[in-house]
Amino acid sequence: MTRPGTAEPGRTAASTPTHGVAGVADAGAFLARLVRLDPVAPVRLRPAGAPGRVALWARLPWQVLVVRTVAGGPADGAVEDVTVAAAELLAELERGGAALPTRRDAQWRWPLPPARSRQVEALPVAELRRIADAAAGTLRTASEHGVAGRAVGQRALRDALLDHVAVLITPDGTPAAPVEVPQRLVQGVVRMGFLGAADGSADPAVQVRVAGRWVGLVGPHGAAWLQKATDLVVTPLSARPNG
Numbered sequence: 210m211t212r213p214g215t216a217e218p219g220r221t222a223a224s225t226p227t228h229g230v231a232g233v234a235d236a237g238a239f240l241a242r243l244v245r246l247d248p249v250a251p252v253r254l255r256p257a258g259a260p261g262r263v264a265l266w267a268r269l270p271w272q273v274l275v276v277r278t279v280a281g282g283p284a285d286g287a288v289e290d291v292t293v294a295a296a297e298l299l300a301e302l303e304r305g306g307a308a309l310p311t312r313r314d315a316q317w318r319w320p321l322p323p324a325r326s327r328q329v330e331a332l333p334v335a336e337l338r339r340i341a342d343a344a345a346g347t348l349r350t351a352s353e354h355g356v357a358g359r360a361v362g363q364r365a366l367r368d369a370l371l372d373h374v375a376v377l378i379t380p381d382g383t384p385a386a387p388v389e390v391p392q393r394l395v396q397g398v399v400r401m402g403f404l405g406a407a408d409g410s411a412d413p414a415v416q417v418r419v420a421g422r423w424v425g426l427v428g429p430h431g432a433a434w435l436q437k438a439t440d441l442v443v444t445p446l447s448a449r450p451n452g
Contacts, residue, residue: 226309228254228293229263232279235304236265239277239431240299242401243267251316252295256282258324267295268319269433271371273397277431291318322434326420329388331380334404334428337415340375341399344392371396378417389437390421394426397433404428 230236246269253266263281290314297310327451348366348393376390398404405428416427426436 213417219300227307228298228301228309229281230265230279230298230302231261231281235277235279235430236281237299238402239265239267239279239304240295240302243269243275243295243298246270246400248296248367250295251292251313252298253290253292253317260268266321269397269400271393271396273393274319274321274434274437275397275401275431276434277401277403310372320436322423322436323420324426326418326423326425328416328418330376331414332376332417332426333414337399337404337426338407340392340395343373344370344373344396376417388417388424390417390424390426391435394424394433394435397435398426398428398431399433401433403431403432403433441444 240252243252250267255257255264255266257260257264257278261280262278264276264278266274266276291309291312292314293310294313301308338361348370371393372389373392374389375392375395378388378390380388403426404415413429415429416425418425419428420434422437423434424437425429425432
């Protein structure tokens with residue numbers, strides 16, 4: 210029997226919600242990179258579909274969703290699907306705290322890819338690093354010397370490179386449309402450290418996966434997803450002229 214004024218075993222007196230993240234090192238690495246890219250980024254915590262795992266979702270400044278699955282799950286009093294500030298969660302993890310930061314659910318405004326996806330190709334990690342390095346070199350050269358002798362704005366150069374299709378995959382023996390892997394996705398897995406150490410002895414392939422209108426790169430330590438733009442068709446409601 211619990212005495213008045215005392216908490217039940219495993220609960221705090223105020224039943225304070227906890228973040229439930231147990232894989233502190235992995236989550237900290239993900240959040241630290243995210244905060245460097247976007248200091249005010251929100252991060253969404255939700256069950257990963259397997260016991261003892263929680264998925265951390267975030268959106269990079271170049272419109273790519275990234276996710277890393279770490280050890281954890283709903284602890285006592287935890288919220289199962291919640292959005293918080295990445296910087297606040299990182300600070301809580303760094304000080305060894307378990308409290309859930311202030312909820313910021315309204316800041317999450319993006320859909321997530323379907324849970325089920327299919328693999329269409331596997332790309333060597335080394336090739337993705339080469340593609341990312343080549344893009345960085347192109348941006349640096351164009352920024353310093355211009356394009357065809359003409360100066361071009363840094364943002365215009367960056368957007369053009371991000372939109373460039375880095376890999377085009379044509380499925381063999383099927384009528385399916387080619388799968389485009391833009392530089393946005395490549396930069397997502399590279400900049401978030403999802404490929405692991407550059408000098409790692411193990412160099413596994415990165416899966417190219419498709420889920421509906423989403424294309425993803427799934428690396429050893431996380432995944433980046435991008436939703437293909439929907440073609441918009443304008444159809445007149447009536448053949449009658451206005452008025």
